[in-house]
Amino acid sequence: MTTILGFSGSAREASFNTRILRALPALAPDGVEVVPFDVAHIPFYNQDLEADLPSSIVDLRSAVAAADGIVVASPEYNHSYSALAKNVIDWASRPFAQGPILGKKAMIIVAGPGPGGGAHCIEELGKLFGLLGCQVVSSVGVAAVHEKISADSDTVTDTALAAQLTAALAAF
Numbered sequence: 009m010t011t012i013l014g015f016s017g018s019a020r021e022a023s024f025n026t027r028i029l030r031a032l033p034a035l036a037p038d039g040v041e042v043v044p045f046d047v048a049h050i051p052f053y054n055q056d057l058e059a060d061l062p063s064s065i066v067d068l069r070s071a072v073a074a075a076d077g078i079v080v081a082s083p084e085y086n087h088s089y090s091a092l093a094k095n096v097i098d099w100a101s102r103p104f105a106q107g108p109i110l111g112k113k114a115m116i117i118v119a120g121p122g123p124g125g126g127a128h129c130i131e132e133l134g135k136l137f138g139l140l141g142c143q144v145v146s147s148v149g150v151a152a153v154h155e156k157i158s159a160d161s162d163t164v165t166d167t168a169l170a171a172q173l174t175a176a177l178a179a180f
Contacts (some may be wrong), residue, residue: 010180012036012115013075015045017082017093024119024153025081028092028173030162032079035170037178040081045071053098065099068106072100077113077145077180084118084129101140113180116147117173125149146176149173 016026018068032042049064072078072166082093082107116133116144118126126149148169150156156166164170 010040010076011074011178012035012040012077012079012180013040013045013071013098014042014081014138015047015093016077017080017090017096019048019092023083024121024157025083025117026149027162028117028150028153029081029166031157031164032173032177035174035177037163037174040177040180042177043071043075047092047096049060050096053095053102054104058103068096068099072112073108074110076110078142079115079117079177080133081119082126082129082133083115083122084120084124084126088127088132089129089136096138097136097140106141107140109142112142113145114142115145115176115180117150118148119150121152121154123151125151145179146177148172148176 014029016029018025030046036042051062078094082089101107114137116130118129120126130147130149134144156169158165
């Protein structure tokens with residue numbers, strides 16, 4: 009069984025990226041388990057906290073270490089990823105040169121209502137993952153996401169997008 013840890017780079021409850029992340033377990037192929045990780049209680053990175061790590065960081069690092077790969081679903085803000093996504097990656101990449109995210113396989117999802125499909129965010133997250141020695145196995149940009157996900161549930165209704173997400177998860 010391949011275990012993939014997923015987190016959203018959005019704190020908004022109705023975030024399209026969070027909703028797609030919550031849809032992934034149902035789209036995962038046989039032999040792949042997607043485990044969502046709630047990052048709502050992760051404090052902003054502060055090296056002063058390294059001496060006595062908050063339990064949320066201990067849990068995050070343990071979950072990343074135990075996973076075979078990670079999936080990050082982030083909105084695109086100002087042609088880049090969200091501060092929340094960067095913060096979680098910062099915590100998971102520490103201690104310096106020893107963080108559990110280093111060298112992991114990664115999948116990037118960026119969804120939004122506009123026509124761009126998060127291309128800039130995908131590019132920037134790809135650069136960050138490259139710096140950390142992560143292998144990006146798939147990137148999924150979702151334009152006009154409001155037309156591809158159910159209005160009242162976390163279900164991907166667009167068959168092409170569902171197939172793309174399933175294939176992306178199979179790449180792990």
